[in-house]
Amino acid sequence: MRKSRQLSAKQMACLAVIVATGILVAVTCPSTRNWEPIGVPSMEPFSSSPGDTPYLTFPSVSSTTGTATTPFSFSVVYTNVDNTAPVYMYIYIDGQGYPMSQQDPADLQYLDGCVFMYITTLRPGCHWYSFSVCVGTTFFSTPIYYAPLVQDEPPTLTYCAVSPTAGDAGTTFTYSVMYTDLEGAEPVYVQAWINGQEYSMTKQDPLDMNFRDGCIYYVHVMTLSNGSCSYYFKMSDGYHVVTSETSRGPNLLASLTSGSVTPTSGNYTTLFTFEVTYVHKLDVPPMYVQVW
Structure with missing residues (x-):
């Protein structure tokens, strides 16, 4: 069953029509227009249905938690029953698109599926991702997946x-x-x-x-x-x-200890005696000793 969706201004400019097909969202654009991936991953899951020519399966990330130094490996399997190669494959992380690489560039058998990957580090925080592929003039996108959680590492x-x-x-x-x-x-x-x-x-x-x-x-x-x-x-x-x-x-090496004054009180006629113990570990005599 097809579902109509509210289009963004960028999609309207591209005359895009979003159609729910299986677990994917298809966006068809005019073949006469040079266009880039729009990046509108589905906000709700779709159940798989037979008959989809291209489809994406096994979306995953290598770890759901990590730190800013953790390399996160994102992967998805692209399959096409017509054995048609994708024009390009993108992963969207927090809304930003990045091109993915085919795990085995020599594998041209898309009938049984080919793995596409993208490896990166991420800043601390909660992240989300989705996958998008362009086949001919049609753009397909998976639902959004919420992961990984990147923890802040102490300095x-x-x-x-x-x-x-x-x-x-x-x-x-x-x-x-x-x-x-x-x-x-x-x-x-x-x-x-x-x-x-x-x-x-x-x-x-x-x-x-x-x-x-x-x-x-x-x-x-x-x-x-x-x-x-x-x-x-x-x-x-x-x-x-x-x-x-x-x-x-x-x-x-040098230290002054046991400072004292005798007596501790008196008047202007009293003679006060100030004493301190000077120690040098190399027996070097002081150049001067002062009382302040």
Whole structure:
């Protein structure tokens, strides 16, 4: 049974007539007009009926879930009882058409079916797809299939480092980390946490906007507290908060500890004594010691 459908402006311009035939939708256009696939996949399923000359079967996608790096393989079997080759085969993903390739280009026996494929990665979100084929001047399309679901993958922090790895109170230390996001999202912030204190980090190359292959962030710090030092990095892309493992360093060769003043109170005639313990791991004497 044929079903009439509301035509879009583009279809009306092409004088298209949409006819439900089996599981397909046929759109017939004038042979005198150069036209492209209209891309109007059926919004409702159709039951298969005998007598269709060309038809599409076994529509599928290799995985119904994945991430932005997952290669999704879409495939469909094209069969034609007249052994007529298609003018072209398209897959429509979220309404955008892409040409498909025949799995075996040497297979010209369309009587028993030929597989057409298209492989791509997809952005995070819920997607839909349908298949379309042009045979002669007639365009056929499958119903819409809702898949795959592509999940957002958290960014990563790698190559966490501090340079130099040793120094003293006058040394400038550079903390750096590589931020990578496979979806290409720019971070909302990248921070270095050093001995419990937060430092905002700067992108090494301001012009580098390719976060898929990684961008280096850094911060320079001169004054570090005495004793054992530790640090970690923290970032957010607006959806995920990622924290690196805590690392030890740098190695402070010189340290000042046990600072004190005696007495702890007095008046303007009181003599106050300030003391501090200076330690250098290589027994290097200080150039000066000051009290502020």
